[in-house]
Amino acid sequence: MTENKLNILLAEDDLNLGFLLVEFLESHGVQVKLFRDGEAAIEGFKVGSFNFCILDVMLPKVDGFSIAKMIKAFNADIPIVFLTARGMKEDKMKGYTIGADDYITKPFDEDELWCKIVAISKRSDVHEDEKVVNIGRYVFDYVNLSLDFEGRIKRLTSREAEVLLMLCKAKKNVVRREEILTALWGENDYFAGRSLDVFISKLRKYFAQDPNVNIENVIKVGYILNC
Secondary structure, eight states, rough: OOGOOEEEEEEEEEEHHHHHHHHHTTTTTTTEEEESSHHHHHHHHHOOSEEEEEEOSSOOSSSSHHHHHHHHOOOTTSSEEEEEEEHHHHHHHHHHHHHHHHEEEEEHHHHHHHHHHHHHHHOOOOOGGGEEEETTTEEEEEEEEEEETTTEEOOOHHHHHHHHHHHTTTTSEEEEEEIIIIIIIIIOSHHHHHHHHHHHHHHHHEEEEEOOEEEEETTTEEEEEEE
């Protein structure tokens, strides 16, 4: 599901904001359908072929949380982003518990929203033949967040698995730092860069049992997974 194949369901009762978002997202080459209340969004989802959802929480008739529960019950793999004025911790926790991929509070930056949509869509775009990958004497299972070394399994965090998957897709080729940061963090700044350094360091330790596997640092450019 690359970003130019996205068909987005947008549930937003603020008509002005809704039209602005539709125009902005369509300028990036994706399809967007706007629904102004929760009931219409649910009916639209049932008859449409949406593969990404952006939901306000405070909607007429049916709230965004209820819509998300219905969507996840139908297809747990469809990415959902909440875009709402409700910024309380309890609301965010509820959104993530339902299965949201992100929770963005208004006001927001449109470009930042687009970066997050691209990052989430890339994470979701995992083909069957990429879910289990041999890396030297290791077996990497992206879906189950595991790294198996001769029967000894190391559980990975979601972010560790995401970074490793990007390296695997470009095996023996450079993956640029800014590409990883933009795809997984949604931004390329100092703090995100330091976080990436930590994840690369951890991954190198996980592969210590096989000297033929290494993550090469290409100074000021990126990384290469050699195996």
